[in-house]
Amino acid sequence: MYKFVMPEVIFGSGSIQQAGESCARLGAKRALIVTDEGVIQAGWSELVEKSCRQAGLSSFVFSNVSVNPKDEEAEACARIYLENECDALIGVGGGSAIDTAKAAAILATNGGHIRDYEGVDRIFSPLPPLVMVSTTAGSGSEVSQFSVIVDTAQRKKMTIVSKSLVPDIAIVDPDVLATKSQHLTASTGLDVLTHAIESFVSIASTPLTDVHAKNALALSSRYLRPSVASKHNKEAKEQMAMASLHAGLAFSNAILGAVHAMAHAIGGRYPFLHGDINAVLLPHVMEFNLLASPDKFKEIALLMGEDVQSLPPAAAGEKAIDFVRRLSIDIGAPLTLAEMGFEGSAIPEISEMALSDACMITNPRDITAEEAAALLRKAL
Ligand SMILES: [Fe+2]
Incomplete structure (x- = not known):
């Protein structure tokens, strides 16, 4: 039910x-x-x-x-x-x-x-x-x-x-959306992609949420770059608005995962843009979660337009992670927490705090405070 x-x-x-x-x-x-x-x-x-x-x-x-x-x-x-x-x-x-x-x-x-x-x-x-x-x-x-x-x-x-x-x-x-800065467009767009991926692999996902997560994934993978590139690209703005809507419907019902749990913990302490934090954490959490649902990560790679049909699921999932890293580089998103001003000394407290966030409950792979801390160290 x-x-x-x-x-x-x-x-x-x-x-x-x-x-x-x-x-x-x-x-x-x-x-x-x-x-x-x-x-x-x-x-x-x-x-x-x-x-x-x-x-x-x-x-x-x-x-x-x-x-x-x-x-x-x-x-x-x-x-x-x-x-x-x-x-x-x-x-x-x-x-x-x-x-x-x-x-x-x-x-x-x-x-x-x-x-x-x-x-x-x-x-x-x-x-x-x-x-x-x-x-x-x-x-x-x-x-x-x-x-x-x-x-x-x-x-x-x-x-x-x-x-x-x-x-x-x-x-x-x-x-x-035409009045948004390039930075805000990139940051909020990567939040959309994170919503799509986290809700798709969430343990609370259902056929109804998957439909929306898949649409959000395909649209944001295709239209985020052109939307960041030009304020005047009406098609890209419209498709990103639709991607955001689909992603919202997916995560509202399937909830999210470790990226958002950790991003909420960091966002309570630092005035960083939510989407920037997600952008840095997303590839690391995907790597961690790959073990839990390789088939879904292969689907993610396919929806991103990667040529992975003949690859085994885990190898295909790695391509999805590469895609996210390339996208972040292309649109100028931050790649490390340190470059935003995050201090490594906060990691023990932030990882403990993240474990009690409601979004952690639906992460597809069980996670300990030590594992969350290790992910944050990688992202630093
Ligand atoms: Fe978010």
């Missing part, structure tokens, strides 16, 4: 203008728009405000969101929501804004501290209507049942998983 959850999805050029009407359809009158300064500068938040006005909704804006969103930001966001008597949330941004909107929705209706909801299925009161507008082809948070928030007291990322966090409506507008 398995379940598959997903929101209503509105995909396509100009779809960001549907945000207000989507919120009105859910019965809302006063929406809190949760976004960040970069999205405001690019003009996307204003478009959403305009769509709210056109749909007859009052709207308020909260934009104090960091790259790795914090518990105190979610608390401040929930306060603004309650003070203005809002009745819906619209997240406009990448994973940071969307995850903050989700966390604020939990606090506004369930109370307590966001730490109380860490783990799986710990939200018991219904959340307000959630409309999420993704502005990066990356996080997948607009369709997922995840919110990842930094616990500032313990300096670690908490993974909150609950079907209550699946947004009501997800809006994916590829036009929005």
